[in-house]
Amino acid sequence: MLLDATTLLLVTTILTSMVGSLFLLSWSQARHVHALAIWGVAHLAGAAGSALLGLRGVIPDWISIVVANGVMITAYGLIWTGTRAFEGRAPRWVPIGVAVALWSGGCLIPAFYESLPARVIVASSLAGGFCFVAAREFWRGRAEPLVSRYPGMALLMLYALAYWIRVPLALLVPPQAGPNPLQTPWLTILCLVGMLFTLAIAFVFMSLTKERAEHLQRRAADTDALTGILSRRAFVARAEAALAARSGAQSPTVTLLLFDLDHFKRINDAYGHAVGDGVLVGFCHTMEALLPEDALFGRMGGEEFACLLTGVTPDQALVQAEFLRAAVARISVPELPQLAVSVSIGLAAAQAVPDRARGASTGEPWTGRLDGLLRRADAALYEAKRNGRDRSEIAPSTLRRAA
Known part of the structure; x- marks a missing residue:
């Protein structure tokens, strides 16, 4: 059965929008968990990027290529900075801006913009890099005993590898742009992986938030409020x-x-x-x-x-x-x-x-x-x-x- 990349992008857009809204709804009920808000915005940005990619051929190419991929890179950067916020570290916005500027600046160079393999290499490297450092943030916080931490790390690493494997393939088997640039095997595969990742990561991130809340409640019950020692x-x-x-x-x-x-x-x-x-x-x-x-x-x-x-x-x-x-x-x-x-x-x-x-x-x-x-x-x-x-x-x- 052949899968239509345009349909998959539409489904990904709807699914990612729903997940982003769920994160924001959860944040509205737990305003102290800033990671939920950042992850929510990240998924909404990812949905917008998927929508722009799906409109390739309908809207100007500079929007469906430059802007769409820039928004997607931003979304992965927000996933990373959300994990930093979850681990109690200060969010970092500058690296996200640098990554988007690197992509946008490269697209201003005609030779880069016209080379599909070059665009695949840069965009995949940046998106995979943000997934990798997000997994690293979870690893750095492993002293906190949360069961879902390791599945979250594994998911982020697998998604990073899914992006990074496109880099050597773009060099060894350069993708060819056909009459319909959306109908490429790699885009179809990436859409499927993206849908699965969105569902899995939403489940894991929500589980992490729930486990931390339960852990804090248990610790509060076990701790004397005045002295901080065991109750x-x-x-x-x-x-x-x-x-x-x-x-x-x-x-x-x-x-x-x-x-x-x-x-x-x-x-x-x-x-x-x-x-x-x-x-x-x-x-x-x-x-x-x-x-x-x-x-x-x-x-x-x-x-x-x-x-x-x-x-x-x-x-x-x-x-x-x-x-x-x-x-x-x-x-x-x-x-x-x-x-x-x-x-x-x-x-x-x-x-x-x-x-x-x-x-x-x-x-x-x-x-x-x-x-x-x-x-x-x-x-x-x-x-x-x-x-x-x-x-x-x-x-x-x-x-x-x-x-």
Whole structure:
């Protein structure tokens, strides 16, 4: 079955216009996602370029060749700058202008304008180049765990290759302009590829936007709004996962630390809640700077915080707790010389029992012991406060050993 390039261009124009409108509609509902607006304009520009290409022979050639391809190059440039905006980088307009100027300037040279292979080489190189750098922008942002990122990169790279393969072919098998310049195999193939790319990239870009919104919502739910550390729910979930992962390890010793800022209500009453909030934030910054990288640290509520240390003995954990307590005591605010900050710490250490011994003794899964650690650490914290505050206390070991 023969495919008519003019019909394909018309279908591509309609399809790309619909996709561009969908992007703009999505942007109207999420104005902070500027990439959606840029991608929308890019697809509308692509639709306009396809329409002008489809009018070859009806409108002057300089419009259907020079202007149409210039608009298409602009559209691919906007796809690239939209990916930059999506990755949180500043949009760049100058390279798009340079690419369009290079194309337009070349068309002012008669020898270039009259050479179909030369026009194919330049236009394809520029369009493919923008697809390539758009894929590179997604690669640079790969630290953000978005599932659709890699399909997006693959699509952009495949489309770049679809354009770039025309460059050697234009040199080896120069295209010939017939009576109807639209009826060429390469234009037909490019139209088909363009239609598929438009549908696929619209799906992927929308998926990326949705995945990021969900990722941000999950992160907000897992993060304490004031201090920026783990919320209670997130800390408990990750602590249980860490305890489960340590079960059966060569050195599975774990220690839970509970922190409670001393006389925090007095600080709020004497200096106001703004200063109290500042003390909480300062305490968390101090802890994050001094705790090991693999430590879990979260806010349990109010002025109470928790930390899970893995792979350390109870004595090592106690030394670490004393070091942290001394660091907190050095927190000061020059404008408030009377402000004193101290913390009491309760520790509870336990050790994972190998699966065979656990089954023979208690049958209790390791992940179920976090509540027990919390209760023992809380009792040790109460003891530290009863003994005068600004001190560390460790709960007696209740480790069960296999017979």
